[in-house]
Amino acid sequence: MASETDKTANFFEQVYQLVRQIPEGRVTSYGAIARALGTAGSSRMVGYAMRAASRANPPVPAHRVVNRVGLLSGKRAFGGPTLMQQLLANEGVMVIDDQVVDFDRTFWDPQSLGDDE
DNA sequence: GACATGACGACCA
């Protein structure tokens, strides 16, 4: 079973597990996840993993993952340009103009694992 | 096997 494809799948799995640890009402950035996984610089791969996260099982709260400026760059991947915003708003994260309000306050660091402020 | 694309990020002009 140890195939090269498994190695890459492991990378995606790492992203999924980390994203699942994001508490409600909190969001994180692709770069933060990439760095937490030790793959800093491969932020694009994190975004790609999120794109595939829609087909992951169990599903990943990808709506809690935004870019470094709190912009819902991947809202389109949810099947609706407002669905991602609705999900965040439902968790208490206010989103205006496809951007997270008080992103600095709502930001959750995967390396902090619960440590806010 | 090579080319083009992508839910990003950082740097330079």
Next chain:
DNA sequence: TTGGTCGCCATGT
């Protein structure tokens, strides 16, 4: 400050 460009690496065609 704003805009444009390069790098990163895996996926799909």
